[in-house]
Amino acid sequence: MMKTTSLKYLFSLIAILIFSLANGQHAPKCDIEEDQSSSDLKIIHVNSPCSPLRPKTLTLSWEHTVLHMQSSDKARLQYLSSLVAVPSIVPIASGRAVTQNPTYIVRAKIGTPAQTLLVAVDTSNDAAWVPCTGCVGCSSVTYNPVKSSTFKPLACGASQCKQVPNPSCGVKTCGFNTTYGSSSVSANLVQDNITLATESVSGYTFGCIQKASGPSLPAQGLLGLGRGPLSLLSQTNNLYKSTFSYCLPSYKSLSFTGSLRLGTSRQPLRIKTTQLLKNPRRSSFYYVNLVSIRVGRRVVSIPPSAFAFDPNTGAGTVFDSGTVFTSLVKPAYIAVRDEVRRLMGSATVSSLGGFDTCYTVPITVPTITLMFSGMNMTLPQDNFIIRSTAGTTSCLAMAAAPDAGVNSVLNVIASFQQQNHRILIDVPNSKLGVAREACS
Numbered sequence: 001m002m003k004t005t006s007l008k009y010l011f012s013l014i015a016i017l018i019f020s021l022a023n024g025q026h027a028p029k030c031d032i033e034e035d036q037s038s039s040d041l042k043i044i045h046v047n048s049p050c051s052p053l054r055p056k057t058l059t060l061s062w063e064h065t066v067l068h069m070q071s072s073d074k075a076r077l078q079y080l081s082s083l084v085a086v087p088s089i090v091p092i093a094s095g096r097a098v099t100q101n102p103t104y105i106v107r108a109k110i111g112t113p114a115q116t117l118l119v120a121v122d123t124s125n126d127a128a129w130v131p132c133t134g135c136v137g138c139s140s141v142t143y144n145p146v147k148s149s150t151f152k153p154l155a156c157g158a159s160q161c162k163q164v165p166n167p168s169c170g171v172k173t174c175g176f177n178t179t180y181g182s183s184s185v186s187a188n189l190v191q192d193n194i195t196l197a198t199e200s201v202s203g204y205t206f207g208c209i210q211k212a213s214g215p216s217l218p219a220q221g222l223l224g225l226g227r228g229p230l231s232l233l234s235q236t237n238n239l240y241k242s243t244f245s246y247c248l249p250s251y252k253s254l255s256f257t258g259s260l261r262l263g264t265s266r267q268p269l270r271i272k273t274t275q276l277l278k279n280p281r282r283s284s285f286y287y288v289n290l291v292s293i294r295v296g297r298r299v300v301s302i303p304p305s306a307f308a309f310d311p312n313t314g315a316g317t318v319f320d321s322g323t324v325f326t327s328l329v330k331p332a333y334i335a336v337r338d339e340v341r342r343l344m345g346s347a348t349v350s351s352l353g354g355f356d357t358c359y360t361v362p363i364t365v366p367t368i369t370l371m372f373s374g375m376n377m378t379l380p381q382d383n384f385i386i387r388s389t390a391g392t393t394s395c396l397a398m399a400a401a402p403d404a405g406v407n408s409v410l411n412v413i414a415s416f417q418q419q420n421h422r423i424l425i426d427v428p429n430s431k432l433g434v435a436r437e438a439c440s
């Protein structure tokens with residue numbers, strides 16, 4: 001039953017696609033010039049119509065884009081749960097290809113003179129690495145250490161070398177191997193200046209990729225915004241005090257309109273906050289305490305176990321910038337979805353890919369409120385309903401967490417739900433803040 005509906009949708013997608021191609025879709029007007037004066041780091045969605053990294057094979061069809069994002073989400077969620085897995089348990093998805101790509105990119109300038117790379121930001125990761133010139137298996141845009149007067153390789157004996165996964169001492173320099181999604185990376189640990197927006201950090205330690213394989217590496221490198229030992233936050237603690245905020249623009253945004261603001265200055269002073277929790281199972285994740293969910297005016301009935309924060313298993317709720325659609329453990333998702341369906345009365349429900357609550361009439365549910373301890377985050381329709389460009393289909397833009405097998409399941413508050421909000425991460429005060437902000 002479900003299968004036939006999805007198939008029907010797929011065919012109508014293809015029909016829409018052919019139709020729009022036949023109509024000669026206009027290329028969007030892109031404005032991706034750099035703003036030299038801003039001390040905010042500009043953010044764009046990696047697959048935005050104007051993103052320099054948008055895959056050439058991606059069409060501009062709305063449905064196609066949605067299905068593509070859903071499939072990357074599935075892999076991302078499996079990757080996140082594999083990170084919280086109890087080490088003695090075999091990670092999920094072994095033998096299955098796991099691809100996942102972080103979804104937002106910023107400009108980072110590395111070295112002297114500066115070399116610009118479009119690195120992916122990932123709030124659930126500590127690592128930073130970029131493809132280096134000569135790298136086997138990397139994309140064509142690379143960082144060339146030879147051309148930088150401030151570049152320094154790190155020796156085996158350096159204290160930072162003890163913090164990387166699988167360190168190895170090749171030709172005296174500190175090397176390491178790591179994985180990201182289903183990709184693997186072999187890199188040297190190096191130091192150079194990094195300039196994010198207008199501020200320059202000298203002697204920043206990161207990985208210089210020599211060899212890469214697999215489908216899920218961000219093309220021009222990764223900037224982890226997690227809070228573990230070698231992260232950007234830990235390295236710049238004197239400068240930024242482990243505090244930052246960001247506003248993610250819509251995936252449809254035509255320019256770098258989002259922003260990443262590092263440090264304590266210019267942060268919102270009056271902002272609703274909830275406690276930021278730290279889970280030793282995964283020290284880089286930003287855990288919060290989700291307690292219930294309100295759909296319209298009704299708080300839906302969800303067993304507390306669905307939200308329980310558990311330092312022993314890694315279960316709980318995290319804010320993540322790399323997943324697109326919020327994923328809730330099954331009992332929580334079902335309760336939310338059923339209330340939306342109840343409010344929609346007799347309207348015919350259909351599905352689109354992984355979304356199971358879609359309508360061809362407007363969805364009338366005005367708000368969904370994520371209730372955290374001490375903070376309610378009331379989402380307007382734009383943050384929980386995804387509408388086709390033609391306006392003919394609307395879907396509840398959340399999903400049930402994929403079955404994680406032996407791994408504990410995470411609730412993930414994802415980017416679609418965060419977009420056009422400022423999210424403040426204040427590690428020293430253990431606070432996560434949320435305020436509406438239109439960064440489109």
Ligand SMILES: *[C@@H]1O[C@H](CO)[C@@H](O)[C@H](O)[C@H]1NC(C)=O
Binds near residue numbers: 112114195202
């Ligand atoms: C890199 O750092 C050095 C030493 O702190 C500084 O002199 C130089 O101006 C920096 N370069 C850039 C491009 O910021």
Ligand SMILES: *[C@@H]1O[C@H](CO)[C@@H](O)[C@H](O)[C@H]1NC(C)=O
Binds near residue numbers: 166176
């Ligand atoms: C890391 O990967 C490289 C290249 O794939 C390999 O030659 C090396 O043995 C690996 N080192 C470790 C410590 O696993």
Ligand SMILES: *[C@@H]1O[C@H](CO)[C@@H](O)[C@H](O)[C@H]1NC(C)=O
Binds near residue numbers: 371373374375
């Ligand atoms: C969140 O909303 C509920 C009503 O649905 C209210 O009882 C509660 O006090 C609110 N919490 C905060 C922190 O505003």
